[in-house]
Amino acid sequence: MATTDASAPQEGQAHYEFRAETQQLLRLMIHSLYSNKEIFLRELISNASDALDKLRFAALTDQSLVPEEELHIRIEIDAEARSLTVHDNGIGMSREDAVQNLGTIAKSGTQEFMALLEQAKDAKERPDLIGQFGVGFYASFLVADRVVVLTRKAGEVEATRWESDGVGGSYTVEAAERPQAGTSVTLMLKPADDEDGIQDYTKPWVVESIVRKYSDFVSYPIKMKQEAPPLAKPDEEAPPAEPEDKVLNSMKAIWTRSPSDVQDEEYKEFYKHISHDWNDPLTHLTTSLEGTLEAKALLYIPSRAPFDLFRADAERRGVQLYVRRVFIMDDCKELLPNYLRFVRGVVDSEDLPLNVSREILQQNRQIRAIRKHLVKKILDALANMKKGEGDDYLSFWKQFGAVLKEGLLLSQERNERIYELLLAESSNGEAGALVSLGEYSERMKEGQEAIYYLTAPSVEQARKSPHLEAFQAKGVEVLFFTDAVDEIWLQERAEYEGKKFQSVVQGDIQLGTEEEKKEAEEEKQRQQNELGDLLLAVRAALQEEVKEVRLSSRLTSSPACLVTGDGDLSPQLERIMRATGQEVPKVKRVLEVNPTHPVVKRMQEMHEASKAHPDLPNFSRLLYGQAILSEGGELEEPAEFAKLIAEVMVKVSVSAS
Incomplete structure (x- = not known):
């Protein structure tokens, strides 16, 4: 097992300065975040689990990458040195990877992250931002004065040592030695401080409780050395008992368990683990295919849209694909259409080959069958949410309605399902009140043959449009559409229950009997x-x-x-x-x-x-x-x-x- 001597003098170090916005971001995170600081360990374990997933997948086609030991995560604590280390024998990082991944925070969203972080009203709103922007590793600085990373990429010989105190505006990188591939993250811990929410993370029971709380479902063993239990009859001549390995997590894949045996809190924690979103999900659903094709799925609908939802180049944490509990890929785009890209979760197939590639997935009949099943289940879940009491569906629509409407550009069969889910403000309702197409149809005037609508940059501007005057005089309701996608699907000869959509700014309008x-x-x-x-x-x-x-x-x-x-x-x-x-x-x-x-x-x-x-x-x-x-x-x-x-x-x- 590799250890990191965080206090040893180093030679030949390369000194790097964080960029100005990165320094600002670190200061915000360290000094302005939140009281629940224990989640730093969840983030480190999640990163280690990702590294193990990547190595296991790479080893499917390159047997030389298979480690001698089983894939695992190890937590090592040293009360005397006040340090905590999280080891993994996963894919590891090269020197270039370390500089790129650890030295550059939120590569595609630093400015957006800082703006949202500063706008967050209180500490409770801030943690959920971390996972969205991929900077969870830096939560380590909430509890540590200094962080040292020792890493070696699988298939390479040289290791790399990365170190920073998070507040000095710089970090160092140098060549190092590590006997095997993987990564060790060592935290030089701050003193325990109840007022500041910092526990004593050198106590085994504290670490174990955090692991069970947040990471019990991780599919790799999380090990920690613990003192052997005392003998019933101590032997004075026997050598002292060596500390024994204890596995802290159950490793039970949550999607394979009966839903009745899984607590709601477990579902929430698993969502946070796979999505890196620190908000609770809006809802989750479990489903399975049986018969000629077998697969299980656990899917989540988030409660908040990620900042890069409409970025074509965004690195998404969509639906993970497993084959017989073996991780295959992180964001399997073939499992869901793009208009459902906000869905997170896991699909585990019993029938796909382990060496499946994206090219094979695009042509695979089984994937098409799974995709069709998942789309139906998701749209069913949204329809049930819409019929239910409470504001869950309104919350969903405000976050993801614009994305869901992209599905209206697809087949007519799918159109009908999404039409039933569509909501919009109208000329008859108060500001913020949403109406469905079914409700609009019920309120249509006698002799009215079309569904009238107006597209505009905002509802406020739509309400002031002169094109509405005759409609308001006649009491004819007009729907307001303000998303960019609305202009496209409404041009595609849109029709609902035999009624065509008619823009109030097009053609010659005749109202009344x-x-x-x-x-x-x-x-x-x-x-x-x-x-x-x-x-x-x-x-x-x-x-x-x-x-x-x-x-x-x-x-x-x-x-x-x-x-x-x-x-x-x-x-x-x-x-x-x-x-x-x-x-x-x-x-x-x-x-x-x-x-x-x-x-x-x-x-x-x-x-x-x-x-x-x-x-x-x-x-x-x-x-x-x-x-x-x-x-x-x-x-x-x-x-x-x-x-x-x-x-x-x-x-x-x-x-x-």
Whole structure:
């Protein structure tokens, strides 16, 4: 067994400075985190377990990597030196690995982590952030003044020693010796301090209780030397009894146990072990396939979305794949579609080969059958959660609804399941109140054939849209969609229970009963006869901006709005494309005007006074500009628009005087 002499003088050390944000992050973690400091041991054991998993998988194709000893984790305590060491004989690290993995905190999310850490309201909110950002190793500095890592990568000869006190802004790395592959992490412990929540981690019973509490289910033995029990009849001539190895954990794979025998707290701790999320999960489910295909699964729905949920390059801790209790891979993307990428858990197959690769998985019939089964069970669990009492489903939707809606881009069969789970705010509800499609359908007006919706950057902006005016006047409910994915699935001829989705900013909208529609059409024709020439004049003034100017059946209080043609990009989709750096094609829209609005009536008076009234073009451009602004759009030339407003204001003030 390798030990680390943390106090021995070192020669030939390479000295490294942490980056500025890394130093800041360490200070925040050490001084600002939380009172439950014992979880440092859970994190170290979890990292050791991961290293053993990786070695076991690598050894499937390279027998030279198989260690002489069984794969295990060992905890060593030294009360005199006040040190605690966690050893493993796993995959280990090279010098480059040590610098990259231990010297760079949260490689892809340092800034995000610090921002969230500083925003956390109190200490109870802070621990859950650690696992999300992959910096759990640094929880060691909560209980240690100095941390020394001795590691040797499997298949290599040279070992590496890494050391830091966590607060000096630096660490050292040097070549070292280690008789076997694996990693040893030695903590030079701070004094026990009840007020600061630091226990005496050199006491065996303290360590054992922490291991049983957090890591009992780890699938490798966690060993610790303990004093041999005293003999019933002591033999004075016998040599002192040697300390004996004691395995601290049961090693029972939690997913193989009967659910009735597993405590809820055990399920929660296993979730934290595999996900590195320190929040409790929202819920979990167990399921199995039996017959020609045998597999067991334990799946979790998290309570909080990870910060990188929408990053394509994110390193996820999704669903782990095991074959007959042997770990195969960490994030088996073939087990679940991408729209369920928030699910965590374990799938254990009895039938797959141990040397299965990702290429084989993509074509494997058994994996497809498992995937189909898991998707059904997850959607069933979400449907039951939605029907149940409490706010669990609302919490789920706020965290993962945008991801789940990505499934609406897939097969029609899957669409129906996700439609039943969909929630949205609406024009009829208060801010924050969510409605399902089923509830919307029940409230549809007589004769209403479509499900009306509006996409916008935010619900607040959607509620202010002029496109809603006629709908609100008629009491017709409009759903608000604000996620980027909404623009895509709604364009795919979306339909629910035979009712098509209709954007309130597209096409010509006619509301009301057949009789009301007939009366509205007759009134519109009368207004067209009266204002037809004005509409042509406005169109002439805006010929570079719009493709048509027409009377609106949408507006009741606003002077004008812009309408998108069927099949054209919506304003929200244009905004999304610009924000992502995509080229947005120039598409002319329709300008609809409100014939009863005072501004339009004034423009009609100008036109009747003179077909070439000098102010009419300026009024037309103002009408167009305010239509863009009222829907939350951006003017191409805001300075010119401001100048135009000033000119019109001067003329109005002069004429008034």
